[in-house]
């Protein structure tokens with residue numbers, strides 16, 4: 523783990539007039555440049571924890587440091603300059619234009635007009651928002667656009683830390699998926715330290731370098747990378763929270779590239795003899811054979827159709843309909859192979875070069891080793 527940007531050490535909040543703490547002695551570290559996702563049931567203390575980090579809520583116990591400094595030793599307004607905050611339900615100011623909303627923090631910091639305008643324009647572009655949207659009011663935007671504005675506003679003063687409280691909660695799954703990809707693209711460029719809150723375990727798995735699974739009272743059930751949590755849930759609560767199909771969720775976290783060299787697979791060159799083709803197919807326990815022209819995959823043929831031919835390439839071939847590339851997920855590979863007549867998923871490299879094929883056994887081996 524790199525040096526933590528945020529450290530919670532026994533962070534506790536008991537609201538006035540309540541007997542049990544909303545967050546009870548929560549300890550965890552958020553490494554610099556990573557996305558940590560908080561998931562957990564409603565009311566478990568996620569928002570309270572975020573607000574303790576930027577001191578919108580004062581902790582009643584424990585210590586929180588940001589970049590090595592106790593948050594209590596910092597002026598709240600200076601602390602919040604370093605911490606972008608996307609609040610739950612977006613929270614754009616309805617009577618201010620989009621550009622004015624995005625300019626909130628620069629204005630508080632006393633930036634001049636030109637610098638502020640340039641920054642707003644830059645952020646609208648960064649977030650994939652049309653420049654003309656700047657003059658509109660929040661009510662004149664779609665839900666997905668509003669959520670992007672919320673992120674743009676939080677990024678305005680280029681803070682090293684971002685707190686995002688269910689930033690994509692209010693949009694449909696397709697827009698949400700797109701916003702997630704955009705956030706990961708953005709993060710690859712900006713390398714912020716991000717604490718991201720969600721109810722959605724799939725969103726947590728997709729975005730998180732680490733996931734903190736919280737129970738009522740801010741009780742930390744498990745804190746680990748998604749792969750580890752899926753492979754070995756620490757408690758029955760975590761297991762239930764992860765829901766069904768843990769194997770498929772793990773497959774979605776790995777890519778074809780993670781499998782390394784795939785080898786030639788069940789294939790021969792077109793000029794191979796029919797006997798050789800039959801033998802290779804038999805070694806792979808298949809009734810079909812792939813036919814190569816050098817480093818191109820021509821297609822596949824049933825071994826029985828080779829009867830009477832001289833060369834493997836003399837018969838008509840069928841195309842492999844699904845072809846994967848290195849960056850596809852293993853979940854996509856599984857989907858491809860179960861839909862394929864041959865039961866394998868073909869992998870193509872740059873220029874359609876044949877890079878090998880993925881079998882169910884290979885996938886299984888990768889997941890259990």
Ligand SMILES: Nc1ncnc2c1ncn2[C@@H]1O[C@H](COP(=O)(O)OP(=O)(O)OP(=O)(O)O)[C@@H](O)[C@H]1O
Nearest residue numbers: 537538540544563564565566567568569570571610
């Ligand atoms: N100002 C307050 N006064 C008293 N209790 C509060 C206050 N704010 C929050 N709480 C309580 O603290 C607990 C944690 O609330 P919090 O908003 O942190 O939950 P959450 O995990 O963000 O939930 P959700 O997923 O619904 O947003 C809840 O029981 C809530 O009722």
Ligand SMILES: [Mg+2]
Nearest residue numbers: 568569570610
């Ligand atoms: Mg909340």
